[in-house]
Amino acid sequence: MRALRPGSLMGQMLLAVAAALLLVQGLGAALIYRAQRERFQADTVNALAFRLIAETRGIEHAPRRLRTGPRALFGDRLHRFSVEARGSSPLQQGERRDPGAEQKLREILTSQDFGTTEVVVVRRPLASDLYATAALARRADRIDLPPEAFDRAKAADLYVAGVRSPQSTGWMVARVRAPPSANALLVPLTLQTLTLYLVLVGVVALILRRITHPLNALTRQVARFAATQDPSGQVEPMGPQDIRQLIVALNAMEWRISSLLDEKDVMLGAIGHDLKTPLAALRVRIESVEDDTERMRMAATIEDIVRTLDDILSLARVGRPSDPLERNELSALVASVVEEYEDMAEPVELGDTERIVLEVRPTWLRRALRNLVGNAVRYGERARVALSRESGFAVIRIDDDGPGIPDSSIEAMTQPFARGDPSRNSETGGAGLGLALARAIAEQHGGALRLANRRGTDGKVEGLTAQLALPLT
Numbered sequence: 001m002r003a004l005r006p007g008s009l010m011g012q013m014l015l016a017v018a019a020a021l022l023l024v025q026g027l028g029a030a031l032i033y034r035a036q037r038e039r040f041q042a043d044t045v046n047a048l049a050f051r052l053i054a055e056t057r058g059i060e061h062a063p064r065r066l067r068t069g070p071r072a073l074f075g076d077r078l079h080r081f082s083v084e085a086r087g088s089s090p091l092q093q094g095e096r097r098d099p100g101a102e103q104k105l106r107e108i109l110t111s112q113d114f115g116t117t118e119v120v121v122v123r124r125p126l127a128s129d130l131y132a133t134a135a136l137a138r139r140a141d142r143i144d145l146p147p148e149a150f151d152r153a154k155a156a157d158l159y160v161a162g163v164r165s166p167q168s169t170g171w172m173v174a175r176v177r178a179p180p181s182a183n184a185l186l187v188p189l190t191l192q193t194l195t196l197y198l199v200l201v202g203v204v205a206l207i208l209r210r211i212t213h214p215l216n217a218l219t220r221q222v223a224r225f226a227a228t229q230d231p232s233g234q235v236e237p238m239g240p241q242d243i244r245q246l247i248v249a250l251n252a253m254e255w256r257i258s259s260l261l262d263e264k265d266v267m268l269g270a271i272g273h274d275l276k277t278p279l280a281a282l283r284v285r286i287e288s289v290e291d292d293t294e295r296m297r298m299a300a301t302i303e304d305i306v307r308t309l310d311d312i313l314s315l316a317r318v319g320r321p322s323d324p325l326e327r328n329e330l331s332a333l334v335a336s337v338v339e340e341y342e343d344m345a346e347p348v349e350l351g352d353t354e355r356i357v358l359e360v361r362p363t364w365l366r367r368a369l370r371n372l373v374g375n376a377v378r379y380g381e382r383a384r385v386a387l388s389r390e391s392g393f394a395v396i397r398i399d400d401d402g403p404g405i406p407d408s409s410i411e412a413m414t415q416p417f418a419r420g421d422p423s424r425n426s427e428t429g430g431a432g433l434g435l436a437l438a439r440a441i442a443e444q445h446g447g448a449l450r451l452a453n454r455r456g457t458d459g460k461v462e463g464l465t466a467q468l469a470l471p472l473t
Helices: 009-057 099-111 130-142 147-154 182-228 241-288 292-317 330-343 362-380 434-444
Strands: 084-086 118-125 157-164 171-177 326-329 348-350 357-360 383-390 393-399 448-455 461-471
Touching (some): 009 171, 009 182, 099 157, 130 147, 130 171, 182 241, 326 362, 330 348, 330 362, 330 383, 330 393, 357 362, 362 393, 362 461, 434 461
Parallel strands (some): 348 383
Antiparallel strands (some): 084 171, 157 171, 326 357
């Protein structure tokens, strides 16, 4: 059922309105159909009662309120039959009585002091009624009715009512032409219901389209802005007044955000220039320090500051990359990063890889891999790198043999300036930006960074696994 439910606002509202209209129209049509059936039955019973009372008391004493049926019951001379007196019941073999009509006819006759001991009402084809057929044939001969007209008249149905009074052992039988079948109302009622249904649904669809069309355009623009931070191509205000106000507000917000990002880029550029210039001057000046140990410590401190500054600037700029996407073979890119560490005699191994071609920003992706592999070497003694396809993603997996990270701290470790090792010496130095930058780069490509402890059969942590997942499409 969930698969059949539309996901869009317009689809869900149309479905709800259509279902409600269908229910209301269906109930209305059913009530009209039922009322019309009851009216036809009441007209028929009134006509039968009128015939019986007029026959016994004279037409001037028959209540005029009983003569309320359609003209077909009274005005058609071909089908106007006199009341028949007979000694037996009019019920023929195999016919089914109509209890509802019998009850109503009994009530009408009783209200007019027309005593009855038994009432029978049946519906039958005129052709199977000998009395009616003979009367119809005599009338057709008198007016010289064409054969085809006689056949049509003979194809009608009759309601036949027989009553027996306490004063007589015989039966009085009245006949009236059956009104049109209530089933004949199904076609016009169905057409009326469908017409109203389609008109109302069409009007609602137009109104909903006027609402959802600007919302869809706004959604596409917001998604594009989230990916590019470019406010150009904004949606023109359209639709109802509240939707227009929403579009205006979002357009203004996009321009404000874009302006803030531009200001941030300018500020970062200034910070990078103003800090790196004096740091470069310090590198020159420490060469005059005679103590080699002290000079090396000062140089290491400056390098640590430069690396931290680079990480901070990179993390700030990753949301607005200036370099375009390029089609790259991931296994070759991963292998090139591994080779860099192998050339430095670092314990980094390249495991199984698959040939996967994706559009990526290679400079940023190399930066993320270097951070992950560097962390694995620094904290986990060695790194094993592999590449595979998993559930629509290209997954770069980096395993180490370190102590892992407490499960409660894994999420926090991908936040800026979070470090699992509190030391700040040359062995494990850094500002805690490596994992945060790797996660930001993964998200820049529409992917994700996942960290998990790797456990052995005894449940002990055997190392940490970092997975950089990039979508294949």
